Amino acid sequence: MPQLNRRRFLTLSGAAAAAAGLAGTADLHKAFAAAPAEGQVTTTPTFCEMCFWRCGGIAHVRDGKLWKFEGNPLDPQSQGRLCPRGTAAVGAHYDSDRIRQPLIRVGERGKEQWKAASWDEALAFVAERMGKIKAEHGPESMALFNHGFGQRFIQHMMKSWGAINIAGPSYAQCRGARDVGFQLTFGAGVGSPEPTDIRDTDCLVLIGSHLGENMHNSQVQEFAQAIERRVPVIVVDPRFSVAASKAKYWLPVKPGTDTALLLAWMNLLVTEGRYDRAFVEQWGHGFDKFAAEIKGYTVDWAAEETGVSAALIRAAALEFASHRPATIIHPGRRVNWYGDDAQRSRAVALLNALMGSWGRKGGLFIAAGMKIAPFPLPAYPKSDKPHADGADGVQYPFADEGITTSIRDATLSDKPYPIKGWFVYSTNLMQALPDPRQTLAAIDKLDLLVVCETVPSEIAGYADVILPDTTFLERHDELLVGYGRTGWTSLRQPVVAAPHDQKPSWWIAQQLAQRLGIGACMPFKDMEEYLSYRIEKSGHNWQDFKKQGVIMGPKQPITVETGLALSFDTPSGKVEFWSERLAQAGFDPVPKYKPQEPAPEGHFRLITGRAPVHTFSRTQTNPLLHDLMPDNDVWINTATATRLGLKHRDYVQLKNQDGVLSNRVRVKATQRIREDCVYMVYGFGHANPALKTAYLKGASAGGLNTRYATDPLMGSTSIHSNFVSFVKEA
Ligand code: SF4
Known part of the structure; x- marks a missing residue:
């Protein structure tokens, strides 16, 4: 079958899908050949879930069938444009591999023998098994792994039932180390979307971040504008990425030596006085101890360690330091590389602090939000058991969210207590977690594995029950109350009906809650009632919101230049160049370089x-x-x-x-x-x-x-x- 080229895809993706109905790839191909026909077109704003950037878009339905998805010009995340995945969201609706109805396992676990079930049957099965786990071990023994925006009510239902062990790979297998590194330094994590003022920056340093290949829509749009403005870009990456091809300096470091480079850069800039003295004097805590600690990390040493010439290391540092404070050392996103990533991220944070770029135009702004009234929901029950997901900071002192592998470890070891059930919502743990062999061993010990998904990912193959989820184009979800240069709120609403017997996650949560005897935790008839309450209570018009899809919040100062008064939620109330918290917990108060193990022969x-x-x-x-x-x-x-x-x-x-x-x-x-x-x-x-x-x-x-x-x-x-x-x- 010939493949579509990129141009043809972008031109025709929407038109094709509508004509194809619920058909597979072959029919989609046939449909691509047809010019868009006339028809009755309706449009509905909603926000994209093809990734976590959550861009606002407008879905077009022609003659009752999903036709195309485009950017919503009112939305700050898309700015009227979608990335290729967002544009291809129609393909998720028409995907011929979708799970069509609830399935209950009939054969041996993992052998993929199922019987089709009604929703009533499948939910009763799950409720009965969850009830048994609760009776024998307590609700803490049922864990939830979740990802994406659809998780909101599944998580709410589980917490209302008494579950406390909840984790998503987005933390320990992605951005968590970065947020902890920045939290320890500035008293605030980076959050999502990252508040990088690329639009106004004079220099951008990317360390292992391949923007453009890593397609975060509005960030990539600003990156493209920065390239057009001829902003110097510095890329640190063993690979000549697309971003590196646009860079003034490419530093192809030996993998695992990024911290050596960061420490040498900081030492060079401190020694030569090329840092923001005023910022450091006003806001720095423990700067002298920090400067003494990094003194041994010279540029010549880093050249040996990283395999990048001393001249290039130096030239790149002088370049980005000359643009301070409008310089961004990008915090990155998926930063879990070598197991010392919170300290490497802290080094990135400290370099930004030296540049004085925190809260500055062209640096990292302090994201603004907006207030939206909550819907009154009952409080969660309290548990007197310890967390098995590590979220209480006992296992790892600076963890502030659940850790997926901690739940897996607890399942394998029965410590601190047995974990007997997993509810997995929208995350393929077989690919997301390290060492799939351990994941399989843990699954073997479970009394219940529920997987709620749109397609039969590897983890679904091991489930006892599969609950088919809708795509984002077929459902309501919780409101997106976003943070950025201005706060905003976006609406997700159904554009088309689910093609088969798939159900939205909020409905699954509500139905399951009723069967678990906790129906009062979702005291609303449907999502229109829930969402319209929140919007109207906040003083906005629900009907207008449904038409526009986005409400923008009030303008607030986000940089010193726009009137922001800086403050730091750290123990010292300042930027912690030297961290007493780390020292007290037995860790290095200033990041240190620890070499990675070399590759075995022939590897x-x-x-x-x-x-x-x-x-x-x-x-x-x-x-x-x-x-x-x-x-x-x-x-x-x-x-x-x-x-x-x-x-x-x-x-x-x-x-x-x-x-x-x-x-x-x-x-x-x-x-x-x-x-x-x-x-x-x-x-x-x-x-x-x-x-x-x-x-x-x-x-x-x-x-x-x-x-x-x-x-x-x-x-x-x-x-x-x-x-x-x-x-x-x-
Ligand atoms: S970046 Fe692309 S895939 Fe992600 S939400 Fe935006 S349009 Fe969708």
């Missing part, structure tokens, strides 16, 4: 990242996105490929240090990567045959992540601690 460090047309492992079956990128490839330096006798586009398998073999994957021989590492986009190599479109296409980086280090500050687990060799195809 290469596996580093991973994102593609602009896919989100994690969630979008590979979307027919429109599948056409753009059906599989991944493994980047390997051309010289290394030649040495190993590998040719560009050869198929290989990757074998990691523990002997785990990947699926076959194509070689991309390129000079755009260092010789000591290889690179893959995450999320491919699906192993569940029920994912017909994506089954065994590309290789799974998650599957090769069998060895990981855990951040001692907050429990984040590394993804760049594995090494691979090549197995040539016969």
Whole structure:
């Protein structure tokens, strides 16, 4: 089947899907050939869930069928444009791999033998098993793994029932270490979307952040504008990413040496007085001790350690320091690389502090929010048991959210008490968590595994019950009350009906709550009642909101230049160059460099990242996105490929240090990567045959992540601690 090219996809994606009805990829292809026909078109604003950026869009329905999804010009996240995944949201609705009705397991766990069930049957089954777990072990023994905006009422229902162990991979497998590093330094995390004032910056430093491939819509729009303004960009990455191709300086550091570079940069700037003295004098705490601590990290030492020349390290530092305070050392997002990531993120925060860029125009602004009235809901019951998810800071002193792998560990060890049930909402734990072998071992110990999903991801293959979720285009959700240059509120509302017997997560939560005897926790008839109450109570017009999709909040000062008075919610009330909290907890009060283990003979460090047309492992079956990128490839330096006798586009398998073999994957021989590492986009190599479109296409980086280090500050687990060799195809 010929593949669509990008241009044709962008032009026709909406038109095709409508004509295709509920058909599969072949029919979608046929439909692409047809010009858009006349028809009755209605439009509905809603916000996108193809990733977590949550851009506002306008969905078009023609003759009752979903036609296209475009950006909502009123929305600050999209600014009227969507990224390729948002544009392809129609493909999620028409995806032929979707789960169509509730399923109950009839065979051995993992053998994928199911019986179709009614919702009544499936929910009664779940309620009965949850009730049994509660009676035998307490509600704490039922854990929730969740992700995405649809989790809101599932989480609310679980908490109302007494569950306390709740975690999402978005914390320990993504942004958590960054927020802890910034929290320890400035007294505030970074949050989402990141308050980086790229629009006004004079210099942008990206450390392992491949903006453009990492497609966060409004951030990438501002990045493109910055490139057009000829803003100097400095990229630190072992790979010549798309961002690196736009950069003034590319620093191809040896993987794992970023902290060495950051410390040497800071030492250079402090020693030569190229930092914001006024900011540091007014707001710095423990600066002299910090300066003494980093003194040994010279540029020459960092050159040895990172493999980047001293001249380049120095030139890049002088460049970004010359633009202070309108300089951004980007905090990154998926920062769980080596298991010391909170300290590396703290070094990034400290470098921003030296630049005086916190709360400054062209630096990191202090995001504004808006107030929206809550709907009156009953309080959650209290538990006297300890957390098994690590969210109470006992296991990891600076963890402030649940840790997925802590729940998995507790399930395996029965400590502090047995975990007997998992409710998994919208996250494919088999790809998201490190070492899938441990995840499988934990699942083996469960009395109940409920998976609520749109497509049969790998984790669904092990479920006792599968509850088919709607896509975001088919449901209401909680209000999005967003933070940014101005606060805003967005509405998610149904555009079309679900194609089969899928149900929205709020409905599933409400129905399950009733069967669990806690129906009072969702005391509203439907989401219109819930949402309109919140909006009207806040003084806004519900009907207008439904038409516009967005309400903007009041303007507030977000930088010193716009009247912001800085304050820091730290123990000292200042920016903590030296952290007493870390010292008291037995950690380094100033980040230190700890070298990573070298690759075993004949192996290469596996580093991973994102593609602009896919989100994690969630979008590979979307027919429109599948056409753009059906599989991944493994980047390997051309010289290394030649040495190993590998040719560009050869198929290989990757074998990691523990002997785990990947699926076959194509070689991309390129000079755009260092010789000591290889690179893959995450999320491919699906192993569940029920994912017909994506089954065994590309290789799974998650599957090769069998060895990981855990951040001692907050429990984040590394993804760049594995090494691979090549197995040539016969
Ligand atoms: S960045 Fe793209 S996928 Fe993510 S919410 Fe925005 S349009 Fe959707």
